[in-house]
């Protein structure tokens with residue numbers, strides 16, 4: 001079987017690494033000549049909407065999936081009419097537009113911050129009394145890792161905030177006073193079978209994920225599972241999904257979902273019985289899903305902008321280093337390392353050292 005992947009970065013690379021033991025072959029479409037997954041797959045080198053390359057991908061791949069969600073809608077439509085595409089194109093369409101996404105959560109009774117659609121300064125001025133300060137203005141499309149977002153603290157900042165959006169269709173959201181950010185990763189097969197991973201507790205720096213820690217027996221696990229289950233079923237979803245949530249004193253509010261494998265689930269490679277990457281492949285191939293239980297304590301630390309001393313990482317007890325084969329650049333994730341241990345103290349020590357090493361990277 002050959003799996004086609006739109007995007008050939010580290011997520012595609014880790015999907016391919018999980019697929020080799022299952023005897024799978026891969027073909028990726030990516031405009032970057034140095035795409036991280038290129039060495040592990042056939043590489044179609046060109047634009048995501050290049051008709052000839054898309055036709056080749058559809059012809060060569062038994063199933064097409066993607067590692068990023070900003071695939072143009074017409075690309076997903078074209079592929080869907082020529083081959084099997086999972087997750088389904090409707091999930092992409094919802095995830096690509098923050099307004100549709102929030103409305104979809106609302107429809108499913110999944111709690112969110114208060115929000116409103118913004119297409120002008122006038123809309124913003126009218127919305128603020130019900131949204132309240134502080135608030136975040138976000139572009140509806142093409143935003144990730146905090147890009148295309150402005151925090152508004154007072155009425156005097158409204159005009160500048162709207163100007164910063166350059167006229168882009170936007171959404172205003174109330175700023176959530178969360179205690180924690182968590183995410184839940186789940187996988188669904190065409191038959192409807194669903195598996196859930198333990199919650200990840202996530203911390204960010206400058207809008208980019210820095211640490212994700214597996215939380216076995218988290219008190220919010222079943223609530224998060226109910227939310228993601230309703231999403232999966234409403235979308236008739238196939239594959240791995242990640243739902244990002246805010247924990248506000250035990251209440252869960254949804255921020256966004258990603259219709260793909262997710263950075264907050266990288267700890268599952270060593271920290272779970274079956275990784276998110278393998279379960280994504282099993283799901284899209286309609287194979288039995290693997291167990292998702294954690295194997296002891298596990299957490300992942302991202303290396304952003306460059307790599308610390310890799311010898312020091314490798315010398316750490318219970319650490320596992322994953323290099324993405326990417327040139328260092330400001331704000332770019334170039335590697336991650338996972339700590340997995342049965343002993344709580346050893347786990348904490350290694351995680352603290354790893355986080356310190358990640359902080360030593362000069363991301364400027």
Ligand code: AMP
Pocket residue numbers: 113136143144145146147173174175176177181204207255256
């Ligand atoms: P996003 O691009 O929507 O994933 O946002 C990136 C990060 O900004 C999130 O992980 C949060 O840390 C923060 N953030 C986004 N939306 C809100 C919100 N409504 N209230 C508080 N923090 C937020």
